[in-house]
């Protein structure tokens with residue numbers, strides 16, 4: 151699928167959460183979720199397949215934290231390439247020969263600029279290493295997501311641009327007031343990324359669908375937006391996280407999100423295949 155072309159023609163349904171489903175499935179919080187692509191690929195493939203069956207046409211690889219800095223917490227910093235390649239293989243097996251866009255998920259490094267400097271970490275190199283592995287393994291796009299710091303996504307985007315011209319999605323986690331944690335205004339951050347050649351911008355995590363609608367009101371709907379709300383705030387009950395936005399109410403917000411410029415809509419933390427099923431039919435019923 152040519153993602154940009156597709157987004158011009160229609161609203162596209164993305165997938166839902168991976169991490170919260172794994173926790174629900176009994177995977178311990180202390181585990182390295184990304185490594186499961188190597189040790190338990192069937193488990194990850196089943197989740198991708200359930201999202202595709204639900205109607206997702208863009209799926210994200212299970213590689214949010216598959217960079218050297220985050221993998222180092224598990225003593226796996228030497229396995230960046232192996233884990234990312236395995237994740238792409240699993241997602242591609244789930245997609246088989248269907249018209250699905252496999253997007254390589256890239257999250258923040260999880261350290262501040264100051265930490266990186268103090269530890270002598272070359273952030274651009276870390277992003278380049280992960281993104282190169284994803285692209286070489288054959289992803290159709292790169293999905294930079296849940297960034298809260300403008301400088302960091304800028305470094306990631308530059309690194310991506312040195313490797314390939316494949317489409318990329320640049321998505322921030324931003325509060326409904328439109329101000330990023332680093333202090334920048336989201337609308338201005340979008341403009342700067344557009345100047346750098348980013349074609350698809352977006353917001354994910356942090357907000358439920360209603361809060362996303364508030365956030366989108368402050369943005370110009372001039373370019374295709376990717377919007378991945380959460381299913382509400384997690385509440386810990388009986389050792390499990392519960393999210394309070396039910397699939398139908400999640401999907402009911404799709405109309406408002408699309409009216410504000412969303413062209414790719416999926417789900418972040420707490421969303422399940424049931425949310426994506428409801429979302430997919432809501433999108434299909436929108437006037438084109």
Ligand SMILES: [Zn+2]
Nearest residue numbers: 355356418419
């Ligand atoms: Zn999230």
